Amino acid sequence: MAEPKQERATRTRALILRAAAEVFDESGYSGASISKIMNRAGVTQGGMYFHFKSKKRLALAVMSSQQTFIDFPSEGAGLQRVIDLTFHLAHELQTNPLIRASIRLAVEQGEFGVRDDTAYQDWVALVETYLLEARQRGELLPEVDEHDFAVVLVSAFTGSQLFSSVASARADLPSRIVLLWRYLLPGLTPPRTRASLRVEPADRTPAT
Amino acid sequence: MAEPKQERATRTRALILRAAAEVFDESGYSGASISKIMNRAGVTQGGMYFHFKSKKRLALAVMSSQQTFIDFPSEGAGLQRVIDLTFHLAHELQTNPLIRASIRLAVEQGEFGVRDDTAYQDWVALVETYLLEARQRGELLPEVDEHDFAVVLVSAFTGSQLFSSVASARADLPSRIVLLWRYLLPGLTPPRTRASLRVEPADRTPAT
Numbered sequence: 001m002a003e004p005k006q007e008r009a010t011r012t013r014a015l016i017l018r019a020a021a022e023v024f025d026e027s028g029y030s031g032a033s034i035s036k037i038m039n040r041a042g043v044t045q046g047g048m049y050f051h052f053k054s055k056k057r058l059a060l061a062v063m064s065s066q067q068t069f070i071d072f073p074s075e076g077a078g079l080q081r082v083i084d085l086t087f088h089l090a091h092e093l094q095t096n097p098l099i100r101a102s103i104r105l106a107v108e109q110g111e112f113g114v115r116d117d118t119a120y121q122d123w124v125a126l127v128e129t130y131l132l133e134a135r136q137r138g139e140l141l142p143e144v145d146e147h148d149f150a151v152v153l154v155s156a157f158t159g160s161q162l163f164s165s166v167a168s169a170r171a172d173l174p175s176r177i178v179l180l181w182r183y184l185l186p187g188l189t190p191p192r193t194r195a196s197l198r199v200e201p202a203d204r205t206p207a208t
Numbered sequence: 209m210a211e212p213k214q215e216r217a218t219r220t221r222a223l224i225l226r227a228a229a230e231v232f233d234e235s236g237y238s239g240a241s242i243s244k245i246m247n248r249a250g251v252t253q254g255g256m257y258f259h260f261k262s263k264k265r266l267a268l269a270v271m272s273s274q275q276t277f278i279d280f281p282s283e284g285a286g287l288q289r290v291i292d293l294t295f296h297l298a299h300e301l302q303t304n305p306l307i308r309a310s311i312r313l314a315v316e317q318g319e320f321g322v323r324d325d326t327a328y329q330d331w332v333a334l335v336e337t338y339l340l341e342a343r344q345r346g347e348l349l350p351e352v353d354e355h356d357f358a359v360v361l362v363s364a365f366t367g368s369q370l371f372s373s374v375a376s377a378r379a380d381l382p383s384r385i386v387l388l389w390r391y392l393l394p395g396l397t398p399p400r401t402r403a404s405l406r407v408e409p410a411d412r413t414p415a416t
Binding site: 028029104107108109110111115116117120148149152154155156157158159160163164166167169175179180182183184185186187188 | 319
């Protein structure tokens, strides 16, 4: 039975986005080309132009799809969930070319004439949701503004991953995130909550 | 009297660096060209190639000259000096195309195939010096490591200016720096010191 048209279009779009992210990750924006991406995705010129009219639009779409490239850990709650998110994202940046490309494009967007903070705002919104949960659990200091702190955290994480990427190709990113939390937690949470938090990467040793 | 050769070479190199920074600021790395930079600097092809053999080397030199593009405020001491530095740098990013280009190249260096953290390390070293002074003045909490905090601050500042540049072309950068300090100071300094610090841009109203 033939695949319904709408479904096929959605699948093709996702294929193209993945291929584009891989090519941008390998070659950067200026080194990537529409034809390279078409070949990687295995789509025709018609299929490509139906979804994306230019390399710039492709880059914008990859840039704005950051959260769709990741599986989020479902366990944890409140502040622990925010901390786990930062370590999870650090691990994804080390191992997942799609999220790496997406974040790289967001950082280097000036180079292709774009100024769009959607990617940053999406992370701020996600962190803010987790922080509102932390607030309800009584984990935040009274003077903390959830939105403001989310902006500070997303900024600090962005700079940390950038510095780490030039210093060590992100090998030292987890230890930089440990440091970040060491200096952010005292202004965020009371000492008794702080003592109960796990500020380290989740154990990824596969069960034997 | 003719200018001594050595002096002229130094002056030409500085001229070229300024012109390159201006052109990179306006056009980004891929939009800039050696000939455009030569014209702007008013140097011959021979003069250019004596100092810089390629656009990439020029970009590296601009990227590593960040601190030479700024006049640093000389007043202030210890922790206040660190805070003042961040607001001063925010103001420079808003108004000085040389530092803007230099930082932009450091951020977008992946786009031209470079991985060099000198620019970041220079800022870490400067902040660490100020923090060691703050330590001697008794302004830091005992558990603070001056180098670690300098890394965190440089990272957080980098991410803040990047987020601000896409959100508001850096118009809101000073208020983001205020937020950053709000959440960093509790982990850095005791309450009595915190109360004595001025966490806002210096007054730039010209005397009348």
